[in-house]
Amino acid sequence: MKNYRFVLLTVLLLWLKTYLVYKNSFDIKIESWKQEFILFISPLSFLLFIFGLALFMSEKRRNRYIVITSFIVSFVLYANVMFYRFFSDFITIPVLFQTNNMGDLGNSVFELMNVSDIFFFLDVALLAWMAYKKVSIAQYVPATKRFRRTYFLATVAIALFNLGLAETERPELLTRTFDREMLIKNLGIYNYHVYDIILQSRSKAQRALADSSELADIQNYVNANEKAPNKELFGIAKGRNVIIVSMESLQSFVINNTVNGQEITPFLNDFIKQSYYFDNFYHQTGQGKTSDAEFIIENSLYPLGRGAVFFTHATNEYNATPEILKNYGYYSAVFHANNKSFWNRDVMYQSMKYDRFFSMTDYNITEENSVGWGLKDIPFFEQSVQHLKTLPQPFYTKFITLTNHFPFELGEEDKMVPEYTSNSRTLNRYFPTVRYMDEALKVFIEQLKKEGLYENSIIILYGDHYGISENHNKAMAQYLGRDEITPFDHVQLQRVPLIIHIPGVTDKHPKVISKVSGQIDVKPTLLHLLGINTRNQIHFGEDLFSKDKLDFVVLRDGSFVTKDYVYTKNACYDKKTGVEVDASHCEPYMEKARQELDYSDKIVYGDLLRFYNKQQENKR
Numbered sequence: 001m002k003n004y005r006f007v008l009l010t011v012l013l014l015w016l017k018t019y020l021v022y023k024n025s026f027d028i029k030i031e032s033w034k035q036e037f038i039l040f041i042s043p044l045s046f047l048l049f050i051f052g053l054a055l056f057m058s059e060k061r062r063n064r065y066i067v068i069t070s071f072i073v074s075f076v077l078y079a080n081v082m083f084y085r086f087f088s089d090f091i092t093i094p095v096l097f098q099t100n101n102m103g104d105l106g107n108s109v110f111e112l113m114n115v116s117d118i119f120f121f122l123d124v125a126l127l128a129w130m131a132y133k134k135v136s137i138a139q140y141v142p143a144t145k146r147f148r149r150t151y152f153l154a155t156v157a158i159a160l161f162n163l164g165l166a167e168t169e170r171p172e173l174l175t176r177t178f179d180r181e182m183l184i185k186n187l188g189i190y191n192y193h194v195y196d197i198i199l200q201s202r203s204k205a206q207r208a209l210a211d212s213s214e215l216a217d218i219q220n221y222v223n224a225n226e227k228a229p230n231k232e233l234f235g236i237a238k239g240r241n242v243i244i245v246s247m248e249s250l251q252s253f254v255i256n257n258t259v260n261g262q263e264i265t266p267f268l269n270d271f272i273k274q275s276y277y278f279d280n281f282y283h284q285t286g287q288g289k290t291s292d293a294e295f296i297i298e299n300s301l302y303p304l305g306r307g308a309v310f311f312t313h314a315t316n317e318y319n320a321t322p323e324i325l326k327n328y329g330y331y332s333a334v335f336h337a338n339n340k341s342f343w344n345r346d347v348m349y350q351s352m353k354y355d356r357f358f359s360m361t362d363y364n365i366t367e368e369n370s371v372g373w374g375l376k377d378i379p380f381f382e383q384s385v386q387h388l389k390t391l392p393q394p395f396y397t398k399f400i401t402l403t404n405h406f407p408f409e410l411g412e413e414d415k416m417v418p419e420y421t422s423n424s425r426t427l428n429r430y431f432p433t434v435r436y437m438d439e440a441l442k443v444f445i446e447q448l449k450k451e452g453l454y455e456n457s458i459i460i461l462y463g464d465h466y467g468i469s470e471n472h473n474k475a476m477a478q479y480l481g482r483d484e485i486t487p488f489d490h491v492q493l494q495r496v497p498l499i500i501h502i503p504g505v506t507d508k509h510p511k512v513i514s515k516v517s518g519q520i521d522v523k524p525t526l527l528h529l530l531g532i533n534t535r536n537q538i539h540f541g542e543d544l545f546s547k548d549k550l551d552f553v554v555l556r557d558g559s560f561v562t563k564d565y566v567y568t569k570n571a572c573y574d575k576k577t578g579v580e581v582d583a584s585h586c587e588p589y590m591e592k593a594r595q596e597l598d599y600s601d602k603i604v605y606g607d608l609l610r611f612y613n614k615q616q617e618n619k620r
């Protein structure tokens with residue numbers, strides 16, 4: 001045994017390190033000793049396997065292989081830690097290949113690093129030093145056949161034992177994959193990545209195998225759920241210009257709220273009083289963040305459980321709002337002062353049939369008018385309106401703001417409210433950047449009025465996704481005056497503002513609407529307001545104004561919200577009290593939630609809309 005000590009030492013070091021990282025860098029919920037035990041052994045089978053390969057190597061290559069591989073494995077672990085600090089989530093292969101994004105992350109990455117991160121590579125350094133100095137433990141002894149056999153038998157046994165335990169803990173773990181934490185908790189982070197690679201190749205095969213009969217099933221489901229439009233509002237904005245604004249990282253909890261006694265969103269609070277405001281509206285984004293929100297809003301499909309659909313399925317056939325409106329004489333454009341390839345937008349916007357994408361190169365961006373991720377929102381809107389003026393009308397347009405983005409940087413001169421005081425720098429800095437974006441929206445509306453583009457428009461503002469992740473729960477609880485943020489509270493914090501403003505209509509009869517709803521509902525709602533029937537279209541949302549609109553929303557992680565209950569992390573909560581209740585209360589909706597995500601995924605993975613007959617729809 002002692003002859004193979006270097007391999008075993010490597011496995012031991014990486015194993016213990018991985019477990020320490022699990023406990024310190026990720027927030028993995030453990031409910032029993034058994035779960036803790038599974039978590040503990042989970043990295044082992046992969047590490048034994050990957051370093052076991054060294055036993056087949058010659059003297060020259062073995063130690064080099066061990067050092068390099070341990071570096072790669074450590075790097076994968078560290079990359080996950082960095083990713084987790086920002087997204088509270090683990091990396092998936094599609095996200096990893098978004099090199100454009102990773103490059104642009106620049107600032108944020110530094111913000112996420114700590115000096116103590118050196119710890120992640122200490123063992124690699126130690127192994128490299130041992131190999132270099134040829135200390136006795138690192139000296140080469142060829143492995144016997146017998147040892148190799150025993151070694152790999154043990155590896156397989158451990159892997160099966162792990163899988164078996166995981167199966168008792170979580171049946172169907174491998175087939176229901178939208179919860180990454182569960183996978184990592186049970187299989188270990190490395191096996192998870194292997195599994196993710198398999199999934200990726202499978203989804204490639206899925207398109208090849210899909211056929212049109214799958215779409216027929218989905219069409220039946222969608223037709224059965226179609227709700228009649230609200231008669232009074234159908235067509236109320238017919239022929240108007242459409243102006244949509246994606247409000248970066250804006251959550252509902254800041255609306256009508258204060259920080260140190262000062263209003264955080266004075267403009268929006270006022271604007272809401274002249275609009276339809278939805279205060280139970282949820283974002284449904286996954287790893288694709290802003291781009292997922294865009295995808296949902298304009299396709300009324302769900303984004304994917306892993307990766308950003310803007311990346312993974314950008315060349316699919318879609319039937320997005322810009323394409324539909326083209327048949328009604330609309331010109332479409334999108335405005336975003338970032339690199340055009342970020343989130344693969346340049347490719348995806350073509351599939352969504354946008355006529356024009358005003359990106360970074362269309363703006364005058366200088367040191368002075370930038371902060372954080374780029375052009376500040378006020379100059380962004382000012383310059384955008386100059387472009388907007390030149391478009392043919394009616395137009396359908398979308399504006400994507402940027403200043404209120406993690407890490408929420410802002411110059412002193414732009415801070416209109418003070419930072420908050422808590423242990424979270426992120427939450428503290430969130431308020432001034434939200435306030436800044438609010439000011440930018442005010443400027444935007446003023447400019448629209450000045451240019452005569454306001455009266456004949458319908459304006460829709462939505463929050464794209466959360467800005468404050470679970471990592472800041474403690475500070476968040478402090479801000480909200482609670483003892484803690486429970487899983488129930490966490491779901492409720494996924495509410496983002498939705499404001500529909502129709503000059504001449506909503507200013508006369510503003511309304512706060514508390515129906516449970518989500519981003520998926522925006523497309524059919526807008527089309528109905530424009531007087532376009534959505535019957536026979538494939539969409540999972542419902543018209544927010546329809547009398548029969550269900551109080552129901554499914555989040556991308558499988559959580560869902562109904563009129564009276566919230567279902568998340570396998571538990572059902574009473575909305576009034578926030579207290580966990582018997583699962584039977586949530587039961588009636590479980591199937592629907594699962595079904596919708598499943599159907600939507602089928603459409604995206606199988607590229608099923610290529611079988612959809614648009615001709616028939618457009619003739620109506």
Ligand code: GP9
Nearest residue numbers: 288289290291338342405
């Ligand atoms: C990038 C911007 C922000 O162009 O939309 O993206 P996010 O990180 O929020 O998805």
Ligand code: MN
Nearest residue numbers: 248249290464
């Ligand atoms: Mn965003």
